[in-house]
Amino acid sequence: MTGDGRSYLCVDSVTKLFDGTAAVQDFELEIAAGEFVSLLGPSGCGKTTLLRIVAGLEFPDTGRILLDGRDITATPAHKRPVNMVFQRVTLFPHLNVFDNIAFGLRLRRTSAAETRTRVGDALDLVRLPGFAERAVRTLSGGQAQRVALARAIVNRPKVLLFDEPLSALDLQIRRELQQELKDIHRELQGTFVYVTHDQEEAMSMSDRVVVMRGGVIVQVGDPVELYRSPTSLFVASFVGSPNVWPGTVAAVEDRRVVVAVGDRRLEASPPTAPVRPGDRVALVLRSEVLTLSDGVPDDAAPSLCAVEGTVADVRFVGAVVSYRIDLGDRRLTVSRSSQTEILAEGTRVTVAWNPRDALLLSADEERTP
Amino acid sequence: MARRLRASALLVYTILVFVFLFAPIALVVLFSFNKTASLTFPFHGFSLRWYRAVLESPSYRDAIFASLRVAVISVVVVVVVGTAAGIGVTRYAFRGSRIVRVFLFFPAALPGLFVGIALLSFFVQTQVSLSLWTVTAGHLIYVLPYFFLVVTSRLQRFDYMLEEAARDLGAGPWATFRRVTLPLIAPSLIAGALVVFSLSWDEVFITFFTIGAQNTLPLVIYSTVKQSVDPSVNAISTLLLAGSLVFVFSVRRLAADLQQ
Numbered sequence: 001m002t003g004d005g006r007s008y009l010c011v012d013s014v015t016k017l018f019d020g021t022a023a024v025q026d027f028e029l030e031i032a033a034g035e036f037v038s039l040l041g042p043s044g045c046g047k048t049t050l051l052r053i054v055a056g057l058e059f060p061d062t063g064r065i066l067l068d069g070r071d072i073t074a075t076p077a078h079k080r081p082v083n084m085v086f087q088r089v090t091l092f093p094h095l096n097v098f099d100n101i102a103f104g105l106r107l108r109r110t111s112a113a114e115t116r117t118r119v120g121d122a123l124d125l126v127r128l129p130g131f132a133e134r135a136v137r138t139l140s141g142g143q144a145q146r147v148a149l150a151r152a153i154v155n156r157p158k159v160l161l162f163d164e165p166l167s168a169l170d171l172q173i174r175r176e177l178q179q180e181l182k183d184i185h186r187e188l189q190g191t192f193v194y195v196t197h198d199q200e201e202a203m204s205m206s207d208r209v210v211v212m213r214g215g216v217i218v219q220v221g222d223p224v225e226l227y228r229s230p231t232s233l234f235v236a237s238f239v240g241s242p243n244v245w246p247g248t249v250a251a252v253e254d255r256r257v258v259v260a261v262g263d264r265r266l267e268a269s270p271p272t273a274p275v276r277p278g279d280r281v282a283l284v285l286r287s288e289v290l291t292l293s294d295g296v297p298d299d300a301a302p303s304l305c306a307v308e309g310t311v312a313d314v315r316f317v318g319a320v321v322s323y324r325i326d327l328g329d330r331r332l333t334v335s336r337s338s339q340t341e342i343l344a345e346g347t348r349v350t351v352a353w354n355p356r357d358a359l360l361l362s363a364d365e366e367r368t369p
Numbered sequence: 370m371a372r373r374l375r376a377s378a379l380l381v382y383t384i385l386v387f388v389f390l391f392a393p394i395a396l397v398v399l400f401s402f403n404k405t406a407s408l409t410f411p412f413h414g415f416s417l418r419w420y421r422a423v424l425e426s427p428s429y430r431d432a433i434f435a436s437l438r439v440a441v442i443s444v445v446v447v448v449v450v451g452t453a454a455g456i457g458v459t460r461y462a463f464r465g466s467r468i469v470r471v472f473l474f475f476p477a478a479l480p481g482l483f484v485g486i487a488l489l490s491f492f493v494q495t496q497v498s499l500s501l502w503t504v505t506a507g508h509l510i511y512v513l514p515y516f517f518l519v520v521t522s523r524l525q526r527f528d529y530m531l532e533e534a535a536r537d538l539g540a541g542p543w544a545t546f547r548r549v550t551l552p553l554i555a556p557s558l559i560a561g562a563l564v565v566f567s568l569s570w571d572e573v574f575i576t577f578f579t580i581g582a583q584n585t586l587p588l589v590i591y592s593t594v595k596q597s598v599d600p601s602v603n604a605i606s607t608l609l610l611a612g613s614l615v616f617v618f619s620v621r622r623l624a625a626d627l628q629q
Binding site for chain 2: 077
């Protein structure tokens with residue numbers, strides 16, 4: 001999995017204990033120069049701890065941190081060429097915007113002229129030209145985080161760290177800043193490590209997403225890979241598949257697996273790990289691989305990749321329409337383009353899918369995180 | 370009718386309370402400007418002779434310098450020790466930090482008389498000769514809790530994430546303190562220092578028991594009043610009052626700044 005260019009920042013079997021409990025355990029991660037990597041997971045999964053270890057604000061109990069070929073495990077935060085944008089606003093309230101951004105440069109005794117140029121460039125980059133003389137308390141939440149970003153970027157760190165910097169902002173400003181962060185990443189070609197619990201944020205911005213749980217990596221991959229082929233139920237539900245049905249393997253054939261879900265027998269593509277009849281599994285049907293057709297054929301034989309139901313709820317979300325289909329014993333969420341005909345509530349429909357798109361995941365691993 | 374009566378009764382009562390509170394003060398200030406040596410009415414006209422007498426008297430001058438010396442040294446020591454203690458207690462959850470906190474506040478609950486007697490017997494037993502240094506030591510015990518209280522109440526609201534941000538930006542421990550922590554807590558340090566100064570400046574009990582050959586200003590005033598009726602006491606008291614007012618005003622201004 002690790003290519004040759006992937007060792008600009010290397011987290012080498014890092015373990016960090018808090019009161020005897022491992023916040024991060026035997027963590028291995030290699031990040032290439034210029035990569036945008038997100039650490040994604042629920043709160044308490046160790047993602048922030050890992051970020052703080054890279055920043056030098058925490059020190060690992062075992063393991064090493066290597067940056068650009070140098071072992072920086074024991075280097076304190078103020079001597080690491082790494083800067084962080086924090087979750088909360090941490091601008092210095094006694095300094096104005098200019099002095100906040102110039103903070104790191106002045107500690108490095110940068111000349112006044114160069115400081116002025118670099119602070120100006122950083123303000124332009126975060127789209128806040130003309131804000132230099134503003135007092136920190138006059139800034140909005142979004143502006144404050146932009147200044148925090150400028151304050152980090154201006155030092156030209158080797159790695160830029162983000163600890164859920166947008167989580168306190170309104171949805172609209174968050175979306176706006178996500179786009180800008182992505183643009184800034186492209187412009188600077190810097191190495192970004194971004195911590196978030198918001199899967200959409202991680203998926204939309206990063207080159208690679210590291211899904212974490214209980215201090216260990218569950219899966220690493222690019223967003224498309226994670227979304228299309230999650231290797232565990234945890235990842236599948238975390239990256240946003242609403243339809244997860246627990247069942248049992250009924251039959252294993254050459255190119256397909258038949259799963260018993262309640263009274264139904266449904267077909268799925270074989271998972272990477274071999275399964276045997278009787279294994280407990282989960283069938284994952286992503287909402288956009290399902291097709292809806294109006295009406296129910298009277299004479300059709302029971303299909304292994306279609307179910308019948310009634311439209312229970314219609315939610316129009318602009319580009320897509322999200323339907324909740326009541327199947328009697330369970331429900332399905334189906335989304336389709338709003339260009340198609342909008343079905344009314346109460347319509348009898350058939351939901352079908354290509355067995356290739358029906359994922360089968362082991363349900364057992366759920367018990368061993 | 371009855372309501373108006375009640376209202377005017379309340380007005381008279383209020384005026385009486387204020388007269389009771391402020392008349393003695395007003396009299397002292399008034400008679401400090403009196404032309405003659407009498408301490409009672411009639412007032413004979415304005416003059417600054419008692420102020421001149423105070424400033425020309427060597428015993429007053431020495432006492433002012435002695436009081437200043439004690440107060441300034443107390444302030445300097447307490448600001449350093451109290452700030453360090455405040456940061457230690459509020460930031461680090463070490464074993465026994467609560468006990469340390471209680472002991473730092475404790476002397477404020479002791480009567481000054483008790484502290485004075487305790488210190489005197491301590492100095493006698495350890496054969497430390499009494500001087501302005503023993504007075505300063507006594508004042509330190511007495512004023513530290515007040516400073517500690519002012520500073521910890523600010524430090525408890527201090528966002529230590531700001532220090533992490535500073536470290537992340539390349540500031541070592543000292544640079545972090547000097548560039549981030551100190552500027553942000555400075556107003557409360559100054560407020561605490563002003564409180565300490567004014568407490569030490571007119572402290573009597575502890576000073577009385579721990580003083581050596583030299584006298585501080587409050588003790589000189591006390592002995593002057595005991596010996597004779599000297600109107601210069603009015604002048605020096607008015608000076609003290611003016612000084613205190615300036616302090617109180619500065620602290621209030623600082624408190625207003627802090628709340629912003």
